[in-house]
Each structure stands twice: as structure tokens, then as C-alpha cells.
Amino acid sequence: MxxxxxxxxxxxxxxxxxxxxxxxxxxxxxxxxxxxxxxxxxxxxxxxxxxxxxxxxxxxxxxxxxxxxxxxxxxxxxxxxxxxxxxxxxxxxxxxxxxxxxxxxSHCDLLWEELTAEEAADDSTNQDTHSVEGEPVCCFEAIAEFRIERGIPALAEGGAA
Incomplete structure (x- = not known):
């Protein structure tokens, strides 16, 4: 992570x-x-x-x-x-x-960035309807790990649901 x-x-x-x-x-x-x-x-x-x-x-x-x-x-x-x-x-x-x-x-070695509260409320910056504040934005592996740890439904195949 x-x-x-x-x-x-x-x-x-x-x-x-x-x-x-x-x-x-x-x-x-x-x-x-x-x-x-x-x-x-x-x-x-x-x-x-x-x-x-x-x-x-x-x-x-x-x-x-x-x-x-x-x-x-x-x-x-x-x-x-x-x-x-x-x-x-x-x-x-x-x-x-x-x-x-x-x-x-830890997955893609990019600088770590997370969704802010404002971004989480804005559908244009979300991966899907389950995106929340604090969710990483760098790669799908980091998002998947974040969601598993918090019991949030996984991303649909291809990144959008």
C-alpha cells in the first residue's frame, strides 16, 4: 500500500x-x-x-x-x-x-495520492459509485487493496462499475 x-x-x-x-x-x-x-x-x-x-x-x-x-x-x-x-x-x-x-x-511506485472529500463527492473523479475519501488514485492494485481492507465492493473489471 x-x-x-x-x-x-x-x-x-x-x-x-x-x-x-x-x-x-x-x-x-x-x-x-x-x-x-x-x-x-x-x-x-x-x-x-x-x-x-x-x-x-x-x-x-x-x-x-x-x-x-x-x-x-x-x-x-x-x-x-x-x-x-x-x-x-x-x-x-x-x-x-x-x-x-x-x-x-508499494504496487506502482508512483507518488501516493488519495481522493479528497471533495473529489469523492464528485462523480467525475471517482472510479465508481463506491469511491470514498482516502482511496488511492495511483493504480488499480492499490485501490483493490484499500477496498478489501475496508470492506468496500471491488472495482468492476476494467475499472468502472
């Missing part, structure tokens, strides 16, 4: 510069520390931090699958640990863990 993959894990933190006691070089401006008088001023800004790959052990690098049986869980834990460490700093106002999700059909 629907397969979900998650990648591009990251931690996004909001920094309040009025209370930032981080060196300017740590913000990507090396050599300016001697001109800074202890704090940065300005509006809060967001900083995105991407974790190192699971397979990057410092002295050697390998694919994530070689070092983890739970890649998604390990990235989630790594990001949550990073976020917790950032939130202990006084100049960090808030933060969150973000990840890109992609949903694909």
Missing part, C-alpha cells in the same frame, strides 16, 4: 542574538572575534544543523546500512539528542527536528 521514506534529517533552532555568547567565528565569520564586544544584536534567526551520516565514524566512512538496523530511528535519536543539547543553551529560544517524507505506492 503506502510506503513512506524519510531522509534529509535536520535540527532547526531559533537563536536570539541579543543573548548570544557564541563566538562570531562559530557563526561562520572567522577573524572577527577581536572586534566583537561580547554579544550580537538583532532579530532572532533560524539555524539548520544537519547531523553527520550514521556511517561517518570520523576515521572511516561507510554506508548507513552497514552500521544500523534502524536508520530512521537512529537519525531521529541523533537529531533529538542534538536538539536537547542546543536547547540547554540560553541563547537558543526554540527548536525542532525536521525530516523530508515521501509517500509512494
Amino acid at each position: 503506502k510506503n513512506t521514506t524519510r531522509n534529509n534529517w535536520r535540527v532547526v533552532i531559533e537563536i536570539n542574538p541579543q543573548y548570544t555568547h557564541v563566538s562570531v567565528s562559530a557563526l561562520g565569520f572567522p577573524g572577527l572575534d577581536t572586534d566583537l564586544n561580547g554579544s550580537l544584536a538583532g532579530k532572532p534567526f533560524e539555524l539548520t544543523v544537519v547531523p553527520r551520516p550514521l556511517g561517518d565514524l570520523g576515521y572511516v566512512s561507510m554506508g548507513d546500512r552497514l552500521v544500523s538496523d534502524d536508520i530512521e530511528g537512529d537519525y531521529r535519536r541523533r537529531c533529538e539528542e542534538m536538539l536537547a543539547a542546543f536547547l540547554r543553551e540560553s541563547h537558543v529560544r526554540s527548536g525542532r527536528v525536521e525530516v523530508d517524507e515521501e509517500h509512494r505506492c
Whole structure:
């Protein structure tokens, strides 16, 4: 049915510069520390931090699958640990863990799409009179599986009834 993959894990933190006691070089401006008088001023800004790959052990690098049986869980834990460490700093106002999700059909590998309530009420977008909100629209195999799980009558041969 629907397969979900998650990648591009990251931690996004909001920094309040009025209370930032981080060196300017740590913000990507090396050599300016001697001109800074202890704090940065300005509006809060967001900083995105991407974790190192699971397979990057410092002295050697390998694919994530070689070092983890739970890649998604390990990235989630790594990001949550990073976020917790950032939130202990006084100049960090808030933060969150973000990840890109992609949903694909397990039958046809197309991007997963479902009928909306409006589409389900519109006969021109339905496969037949039994089409309902949440029904996949990518392929007949996904529709058949969806309907079997919910006890909805199967599509007629050829896709229309």
C-alpha cells in the first residue's frame, strides 16, 4: 500500500542574538572575534544543523546500512539528542527536528495520492459509485487493496462499475 521514506534529517533552532555568547567565528565569520564586544544584536534567526551520516565514524566512512538496523530511528535519536543539547543553551529560544517524507505506492511506485472529500463527492473523479475519501488514485492494485481492507465492493473489471 503506502510506503513512506524519510531522509534529509535536520535540527532547526531559533537563536536570539541579543543573548548570544557564541563566538562570531562559530557563526561562520572567522577573524572577527577581536572586534566583537561580547554579544550580537538583532532579530532572532533560524539555524539548520544537519547531523553527520550514521556511517561517518570520523576515521572511516561507510554506508548507513552497514552500521544500523534502524536508520530512521537512529537519525531521529541523533537529531533529538542534538536538539536537547542546543536547547540547554540560553541563547537558543526554540527548536525542532525536521525530516523530508515521501509517500509512494508499494504496487506502482508512483507518488501516493488519495481522493479528497471533495473529489469523492464528485462523480467525475471517482472510479465508481463506491469511491470514498482516502482511496488511492495511483493504480488499480492499490485501490483493490484499500477496498478489501475496508470492506468496500471491488472495482468492476476494467475499472468502472
